[in-house]
Amino acid sequence: MDKTLGIFGGGQLGRMMAQAALPLNIQCIFFEASTSCPSAVLGPVFSPEKQQLNTFIENADVFTLEFENTPLEQVDILTQSKNLYPPRQALAIAQNRLLEKDLFKTLQIPVAPFAQVNSFEDLKHATDTLGFPIVLKTATGGYDGKGQYVLRSIEDLDQAWAELGKAQPLIAESFVHFSREVSIIAVRGQNGDVKTWPLAENHHHQGILSHSIVPAPNSSELQPVAEQYISTLLQHLNYVGVLTLELFVTPNGLYANEMAPRVHNSGHWSIEGAVCSQFENHIRAVTGLPLGSTEMIKPTVMVNIIGQHPHTQDVLALNGAHLHLYNKTERAGRKLGHITLMPTDAHELPVLCQALAKILPEPLSLTAHMTW
DSSP: OOOEEEEEOOSHHHHHHHHHHGGGTOEEEEEOSOTTSTTGGGSOEEOGGGTOHHHHHHTOSEEEESOTTOOHHHHHHHTTTSEESSOHHHHHHHTOHHHHHHHHHHTTOOOOOEEEEOSHHHHHHHHHHHOSSEEEEESSOOOTTOSEEEEOSGGGHHHHHHHHTTSOSEEEEEOOOOSEEEEEEEEEOTTSOEEEOOOEEEEEETTEEEEEEESOTTOTTHHHHHHHHHHHHHHHTTOOEEEEEEEEEETTEEEEEEEESSOOGGGTTHHHHBSSOHHHHHHHHHTTOOOOOOOBSSOEEEEEEESSOOOHHHHHTSTTEEEEEOOOOOOTTOEEEEEEEOOSSGGGHHHHHHHHHHHOSSOOOOOOOOOO
């Protein structure tokens, strides 16, 4: 019997999961405040504002999520009668940076030195023990660069505390001197089968992911280390579905930044660029189907459309450009869609990136350093 999948959230990630589910005859429904969300064209939307959680639960067989800040109270009601993948433990840990860093340390996944901050005195003590610069972050909430402050000297203490002090608990982390950020995405099935995609090298614009290069250049030695780290997490958490681990490349090796218990922006390239995308494999995993191959088809660059739409005809005129729009209205800093660049000849990627940069409304520097 075909299954119905309930998804907490109706943004672009839910939309792309539902698009991947359709060919498998899996219907998706969504729990989302906005009935005009990006996923609405692909299935019914149940609203928390209309107290429709129980109706949402009744109308699906198995459940997943697109956002790691899904309220645990809702999850606890759901799991009294139905299964949620990924498991509650993974969600709870990902919602709290202190728990997350403690887990990384327990599993011997390297992280920058850190300290919990509950008061201004704690913050001063953290700067004494960790030194400068440090990054002060909210332990919960925050994404795309929000909810954090970089302290470079003692003079920054008052301003940092003024901005974040009311958002306790906080975490102070030593600033990691890294050459680049990469992410590893993996999927684990209900039978324990694990598959990983190639590392992505991620670049940011004003705190938001602007583009990812896959495979990450010069990453052959990093790939097995990253695979070991994420496989350890998957097994420890008895995880089912797609998990993402963001990592810093440092002179001392890979340091974990954070994990995301969901499909991830840096994996959007896999829709065209892998034999089986992160979205399809997530659907397969949570519904108990065999996993597909994560093999890369060819080197790829994925570029986010941020704030303002480019002209569709200009994008599609580029050789090897695949356009994905999310049915979202324009707003500064908002992810409106993405473009996957996959020319026939991978050596054309740097030139193609430069051509795309010229037609994007938001000024963007697309790196041209791609060597594999």
